[in-house]
Amino acid sequence: MGATGPAGADGSTGPAGPAGATGATGPAGATGAAGPTGATGPAGADGSTGPAGPTGATGPAGPALCSAEKWGVIGRNTSGTPNAVNRVGPDGRSSTSNPAADVPPPYGIGSLGIIVGDGTDKIAFGNETNFAELPINDLTTLKYWVYAGTNSMSGVSLPGINIEADPNVGSVDDTTLVYLPDSSISPSAPAVRLPNTWQQYDASAAGSKWYATGATGSLINCTLITPCSFADLKTALPDAVITYSLGFSKSSGNAFIGAVDGLQVNNTVYDFEPYGVRKTTP
């Protein structure tokens, strides 16, 4: 037997086998990190208008536009071309270093402005209704404030108080009781009269000078030449009553340009204001 021959050459590679079957699904991966916040979106449209709210409470009344208090020019005791007007101010001056007039009238913001020229001008401004039949002896306080718009008090005659009355003494039924501010002395009048500022006169105080017009003045010895105090006047006229009016008067003679305010009759102050006269307390 022959020897075994050499091994034959390797055969060629056989064809690829068929693909294996798909493996099973693996497990889910871990959750990824959160992404960044997105940009703000656009604003939405305006909502619709809501319903109207309830009506509010009524507010307080405003200042009166005029007063029904019965004060005015007494025509039958006025002549010439004087002027009286309810006005704002005048404000007085408090110091020479302040050019602004800043001292208001004694009551409120205004007063009764009065202008009386020389000659025959005279004016009466008062109340012809509310004081009728008031006994003179019931007048305990009678005061008022005056502002003289001038740079010098020399020769200035101030408005006074006039009361038309029935004296109930003697034979006449009418007289006018006249307060004289220019000849009255302290404490009825200021010790020093000053221009361009407000000063008070107390026609019912000691130092007051009054007279009664007509036959009554001579009868009780209270005349323009020999005036008496208000206390003496009341003593001499125990039964006198007010008749037609009580108010201010500026008679003829010297001029007056200024104002009056704060007329006090007993416990009532008549405050002269731009819209009329208002009653208040001292």
Ligand SMILES: [Ca+2]
């Ligand atoms: Ca006033």
